[in-house]
Amino acid sequence: MNLxxxxxxxxxxxxIENIARTFGVDWSHLTAQVVSFCIVCALLYRTAYxxxxxxxxxxxxxxxQGLANSEKIRAELAQAEAQRQEVLLKASTEATDIIQEAHxxxxxxxxxxxxxxxxxxxxxxxxxxxxxxxxxxxxxxxLKREVGRLVVQTTAxxxxxxxxxxxQRRLAEETAKHLPA
Numbered sequence: 249m250n251l252x253x254x255x256x257x258x259x260x261x262x263x264i265e266n267i268a269r270t271f272g273v274d275w276s277h278l279t280a281q282v283v284s285f286c287i288v289c290a291l292l293y294r295t296a297y298x299x300x301x302x303x304x305x306x307x308x309x310x311x312x313q314g315l316a317n318s319e320k321i322r323a324e325l326a327q328a329e330a331q332r333q334e335v336l337l338k339a340s341t342e343a344t345d346i347i348q349e350a351h352x353x354x355x356x357x358x359x360x361x362x363x364x365x366x367x368x369x370x371x372x373x374x375x376x377x378x379x380x381x382x383x384x385x386x387x388x389x390x391l392k393r394e395v396g397r398l399v400v401q402t403t404a405x406x407x408x409x410x411x412x413x414x415x416q417r418r419l420a421e422e423t424a425k426h427l428p429a
Contacts, residue, residue: 396420 268275400416411419 392424393420396423399423 396419400411400419403419404411
């Protein structure tokens with residue numbers, strides 16, 4: 249309280265008092281204004297500054313949490329990318345195996361079809377040889393008959409006589425014996 253009285257009483261002797269009087273300072277009003285300013289500062293600190301500091305701290309924590317979450321997400325993303333690469337590699341390996349199996353199966357099918365085609369071709373060749381042999385036998389029989397008939401006709405024309413059935417048969421047999429088999 250002495251301080252208030254000291255500040256409230258005007259002092260006439262010092263250089264500070266002369267400067268204060270020159271600028272029109274009233275010590276009682278200045279003291280009241282300082283006290284009012286301190287009260288306003290205390291109230292603002294309690295009602296505004298503390299909530300702002302608390303809000304800034306919460307925001308700082310949210311930012312820190314967001315950074316931690318982003319690091320966690322980056323780690324998860326890297327892990328997901330590694331898993332994706334692993335799955336792609338596995339799928340590529342499986343696809344290669346399937347393609348190799350398909351090539352092997354195609355080669356087996358091609359070999360089997362080739363063998364079947366060769367067997368069918370051999371059967372066709374055998375049948376055509378049999379058919380050719382039968383045709384050859386038929387033609388040879390027909391040729392022998394025709395040659396025998398021509399010999400009989402030629403003989404009948406050259407000799408000028410009519411040959412009997414027995415003569416015609418004998419000449420045809422002798423001609424057939426002389427023809428190559």
